[in-house]
Amino acid sequence: MSDHVDGPRSIGDPPADITDLFAFTSPMDPARTVLAMCVFPSAGESAVFSNVIDYAIAVRRVSVAGVGNAAKFQPAEQELRFTFRFEVLDRDAASKVIQRGTCTLPDGRKISLTVNDEKGTSTPEGDCQAFAGLRSDPFYLAWIAATLEKAPNLLQHDNVLCMVVEFDTHRVLDPENGSLFGVIAETLPTEPPSRIGHPVARIDWIGRPEQTNVRLNNPALFGVADIRDLWNQQTPFEISKDLQPLFLQRLKDSFTNWDMRDGKSDWTPEALAANANVFLDDFLLFDVAKPITDESHLEIEKSTIDGRPYQTGGGRTVDGNSIDILLTWLVNRDRAFLLGGATGATKPGTKVFPYFATPNTETQTVTDSVELGAAPDDVWSVIGQFNLDWHPLVARVRLIGDGLGQLRRIETRDGGEVVERLTEVDNAKRVYRYVLIAGIAASHYEGTIEVLPKGSGCVAEWRVQYLANNQPDIVVRTRVLTLLKTGLGSLKRRFAAAA
Amino acid sequence: MSTIMEIDHPYPSTTDGEIAAINLQSARRGAWARFAQDARLSRAAEAVVEKEVLTAQFLGDLDALDRLESLAKQFAEADDSFRAELVQAEVASTTHRFDDARRHLARAASMGGSQEEIDRHLLSINQACGVDLDAVLAARRKIAAASGSLEDLVPLGAALADLERFAEADSVYRQALGSYDDVSPIPLAWVCFQLGMLWGELVPLPDPVLAALCYRRAIAYLPGYVKARVHLAEICVSQDQPREAQELLVPALSSPDPEVRWRLADVLIAQGSFEEGERQLDAARLGFEGLLERHLLAFADHAAEFYAGSGNDHRRALQLARWNVANRPTRRTIKQAHAIAANANEAPGAGDLGEACDAEVPA
Numbered sequence: 001m002s003d004h005v006d007g008p009r010s011i012g013d014p015p016a017d018i019t020d021l022f023a024f025t026s027p028m029d030p031a032r033t034v035l036a037m038c039v040f041p042s043a044g045e046s047a048v049f050s051n052v053i054d055y056a057i058a059v060r061r062v063s064v065a066g067v068g069n070a071a072k073f074q075p076a077e078q079e080l081r082f083t084f085r086f087e088v089l090d091r092d093a094a095s096k097v098i099q100r101g102t103c104t105l106p107d108g109r110k111i112s113l114t115v116n117d118e119k120g121t122s123t124p125e126g127d128c129q130a131f132a133g134l135r136s137d138p139f140y141l142a143w144i145a146a147t148l149e150k151a152p153n154l155l156q157h158d159n160v161l162c163m164v165v166e167f168d169t170h171r172v173l174d175p176e177n178g179s180l181f182g183v184i185a186e187t188l189p190t191e192p193p194s195r196i197g198h199p200v201a202r203i204d205w206i207g208r209p210e211q212t213n214v215r216l217n218n219p220a221l222f223g224v225a226d227i228r229d230l231w232n233q234q235t236p237f238e239i240s241k242d243l244q245p246l247f248l249q250r251l252k253d254s255f256t257n258w259d260m261r262d263g264k265s266d267w268t269p270e271a272l273a274a275n276a277n278v279f280l281d282d283f284l285l286f287d288v289a290k291p292i293t294d295e296s297h298l299e300i301e302k303s304t305i306d307g308r309p310y311q312t313g314g315g316r317t318v319d320g321n322s323i324d325i326l327l328t329w330l331v332n333r334d335r336a337f338l339l340g341g342a343t344g345a346t347k348p349g350t351k352v353f354p355y356f357a358t359p360n361t362e363t364q365t366v367t368d369s370v371e372l373g374a375a376p377d378d379v380w381s382v383i384g385q386f387n388l389d390w391h392p393l394v395a396r397v398r399l400i401g402d403g404l405g406q407l408r409r410i411e412t413r414d415g416g417e418v419v420e421r422l423t424e425v426d427n428a429k430r431v432y433r434y435v436l437i438a439g440i441a442a443s444h445y446e447g448t449i450e451v452l453p454k455g456s457g458c459v460a461e462w463r464v465q466y467l468a469n470n471q472p473d474i475v476v477r478t479r480v481l482t483l484l485k486t487g488l489g490s491l492k493r494r495f496a497a498a499a
Numbered sequence: 500m501s502t503i504m505e506i507d508h509p510y511p512s513t514t515d516g517e518i519a520a521i522n523l524q525s526a527r528r529g530a531w532a533r534f535a536q537d538a539r540l541s542r543a544a545e546a547v548v549e550k551e552v553l554t555a556q557f558l559g560d561l562d563a564l565d566r567l568e569s570l571a572k573q574f575a576e577a578d579d580s581f582r583a584e585l586v587q588a589e590v591a592s593t594t595h596r597f598d599d600a601r602r603h604l605a606r607a608a609s610m611g612g613s614q615e616e617i618d619r620h621l622l623s624i625n626q627a628c629g630v631d632l633d634a635v636l637a638a639r640r641k642i643a644a645a646s647g648s649l650e651d652l653v654p655l656g657a658a659l660a661d662l663e664r665f666a667e668a669d670s671v672y673r674q675a676l677g678s679y680d681d682v683s684p685i686p687l688a689w690v691c692f693q694l695g696m697l698w699g700e701l702v703p704l705p706d707p708v709l710a711a712l713c714y715r716r717a718i719a720y721l722p723g724y725v726k727a728r729v730h731l732a733e734i735c736v737s738q739d740q741p742r743e744a745q746e747l748l749v750p751a752l753s754s755p756d757p758e759v760r761w762r763l764a765d766v767l768i769a770q771g772s773f774e775e776g777e778r779q780l781d782a783a784r785l786g787f788e789g790l791l792e793r794h795l796l797a798f799a800d801h802a803a804e805f806y807a808g809s810g811n812d813h814r815r816a817l818q819l820a821r822w823n824v825a826n827r828p829t830r831r832t833i834k835q836a837h838a839i840a841a842n843a844n845e846a847p848g849a850g851d852l853g854e855a856c857d858a859e860v861p862a
Contacts, residue, residue, distance in 0.1 A: 012681060012683060013514050013519065013522070013681060013682045013683040014522055014525075014526045015514075015522060016681070016682060040522070040525075040526075041529075042526065042529030042530060042532065042533055042546075043522075043525055043526070043529055044524065044525030044526065044527070044528035044529045044532075045525070045528075046521050046522075046524065046525045047521070047522055047525040047526075047529075048518050048521055048522060048525075049518075050514040050515075050518060050522075050682055051514060051515050051518060052512045052513060052514050052515075052682050053514070053682060088515040088517070088518065089515070089517055089518060089521075097521070152537075154540060157532060158529070158532070158533070159529070189512070189680075189681075189682050190512065191512045201680040201681070203681065203682065398792075400789040400792055400793070401785050401786075401789050402785065407789065409793075417569060417572065419562075419565050419569070421562075437562045437565055437566065438562070438565045438566040438568070438569035438570075439569050441531060441532075441534070441535030442535075443528045443531065443532070467528075475535070476535070
């Protein structure tokens with residue numbers, strides 16, 4: 001491949017891409033609050049944080065400035081920030097990659113972290129604890145938003161990088177001066193761009209879930225300009241006054257569309273406008289003096305718009321069904337709950353810190369073997385060849401290269417194609433290993449074919465290990481098992497089976 | 500014109516190159532996992548293509564091309580919409596099967612694919628093939644003026660370089676560097692590489708010192724940038740710095756790119772390690788032939804250069820060069836064919852060029 005004139009359309013840094021923000025009461029201690037942000041959608045198991053990004057969670061006290069059709073939540077000027085920053089990679093004694101970082105608390109204290117340390121780190125005072133690392137994606141989206149068709153969880157088996165900070169609510173937030181808060185998360189370069197006069201470039205930010213993809217960029221609104229980039233350039237808590245009318249109109253248009261998705265109008269124009277006004281001020285509301293549950297997401301906004309005192313702490317828990325709660329509100333104003341195609345994420349949250357489930361990285365192993373009455377060398381002379389031409393499911397194999405690193409391009413009888421590379425061969429021990437290059441939906445895929453002496457005959461064994469990055473992995477497992485069983489089964493016909 | 504000082508001034512911090520490479524591989528695997536979930540998921544296939552192209556271009560993982568072919572086939576089986584045609588077009592372009600790409604784009608257009616996206620693809624193909632370069636330049640200017648983004652300025656710079664407007668190309672590349680306000684090191688490494696190519700290979704009087712500086716910057720941003728290492732190693736060899744060249748190439752040996760072994764072979768032989776050098780040369784030859792068997796059009800030019808040089812098979816070199824010209828008759832490919840023919844003592848006349856342009860690429 002020579003000079004490649006065209007390059008990537010857009011090369012962002014995936015660990016700068018925020019996926020979610022959470023605010024909830026600690027399941028382990030009701031006197032503590034947990035704030036968490038997730039980044040890097042569909043992160044693989046080796047994902048790490050950027051060393052030049054400030055991952056910040058910013059909290060402001062909020063007051064209710066209007067109710068009913070005048071509903072409004074006013075954030076204060078003062079801000080409390082929790083900032084995560086990470087270092088370049090290091091190696092441990094076993095040469096495994098490790099990454100360290102710090103979480104800077106609002107009062108300036110720093111918590112040192114090691115990424116993926118399940119226990120996290122606490123302050124010496126014990127009033128704050130922080131964690132950063134790969135987690136199973138807690139978000140689930142089980143709708144085709146454009147058509148409101150139910151679907152399986154579109155993020156099933158995904159992982160994300162999470163940052164979690166748990167703290168003494170009273171000590172950090174001083175709720176006696178007001179228990180209602182608004183929180184956002186943002187990613188900022190640690191160093192502003194070098195261009196003279198260029199403002200600090202925020203890379204991404206989030207308040208309530210799905211402001212950009214569901215509310216501002218409603219996929220069922222056709223022919224409208226995509227204003228997500230314009231929104232992402234806004235300063236959280238301080239949306240540009242010049243652009244507020246533009247965003248407000250888009251929210252109204254979007255909400256009008258959502259209201260009619262079920263063919264029934266549940267929103268008066270005034271209430272819809274109030275709804276849009278509330279969502280224009282995009283920060284996640286939570287009240288630390290009231291219970292935050294899996295069902296309480298958006299309750300503060302909804303009750304206030306409906307003109308009644310809110311009863312819960314709102315917020316957003318790990319297992320909260322935020323999408324169905326939102327869609328139910330937008331489509332039918334909570335007349336009848338809309339349940340999507342899934343009732344939970346790949347894994348539920350946990351009751352112990354850091355509250356987000358371990359990542360989806362289980363290695364799968366598929367093994368099959370067959371006892372044969374033939375001498376090991378006889379069997380090895382057939383299956384020890386990398387060309388796989390003894391396999392009944394193989395239509396054609398092309399070998400490329402020679403020795404270690406040799407490739408085999410397998411065309412199967414069902415029209416599939418698999419490419420594998422020889423990585424190790426030991427004819428004395430009658431074993432070879434190979435890795436997958438392409439053709440099967442799995443990663444870290446390694447196969448081993450081996451012939452072991454047994455009595456007067458031998459055992460031919462075929463073993464494949466792979467990383468189950470998808471759920472259900474039954475698709476990969478079935479394909480691999482078929483390959484193994486059919487292949488080894490054919491050897492029984494070629495060589496007499498052991499008595 | 501760039502000066503050493505201008506290239507060397509401090510740039511914004513970017514994510515560490517090792518982190519960026521790990522995360523690119525991570526994102527690539529994540530994209531495949533989503534595609535495996537359901538191939539028809541919105542942007543699932545497209546995300547795989549994006550990540551595999553980046554992996555091939557910036558990390559030297561040429562197995563990505565095989566994975567892309569596999570993806571295109573799987574997606575075509577799962578999805579019969581214009582999306583599949585667009586994905587196949589992109590994969591075909593990546594492997595320089597430009598005629599195939601045009602056919603897929605035409606089908607995508609007839610099936611209702613986005614005309615803007617189709618036009619972008621066609622623009623890239625025309626640029627790669629040296630077709631209607633003035634129109635390509637005009638289009639690139641318009642796109643770059645509208646976005647001001649690095650990703651649109653670099654192809655503009657490349658178009659200017661193709662038209663041998665080197666000073667302007669340099670200016671646009673530097674504008675691209677200045678426009679960048681994100682944190683990924685990959686785009687900046689890309690621009691530095693383009694500047695290295697411009698000053699090291701494209702300008703009439705190459706400036707190897709400046710080119711080396713640019714390549715070093717690219718590698719500083721992205722240590723796993725195999726192509727940058729290879730190009731810088733070439734300069735080191737030409738400057739009689741074989742040890743430095745070796746230090747650049749050895750860390751890249753895990754890449755399947757045979758050019759790494761080729762250049763290393765040259766370095767080893769130059770230092771008197773003949774046996775090891777020949778071994779690397781054999782491995783390079785095997786690697787090139789393997790790539791040509793799977794992706795002839797994508798590697799014809801590099802393989803031609805190999806066989807015209809240390810690979811020492813001038814007939815093979817000329818054959819490959821002619822196929823390359825037939826596939827994409829740009830000024831550079833024609834110059835390469837000229838140079839190889841001259842080197843092979845086959846003085847190119849109008850007839851030879853005509854043969855080269857008419858040479859049919861094997862199916």
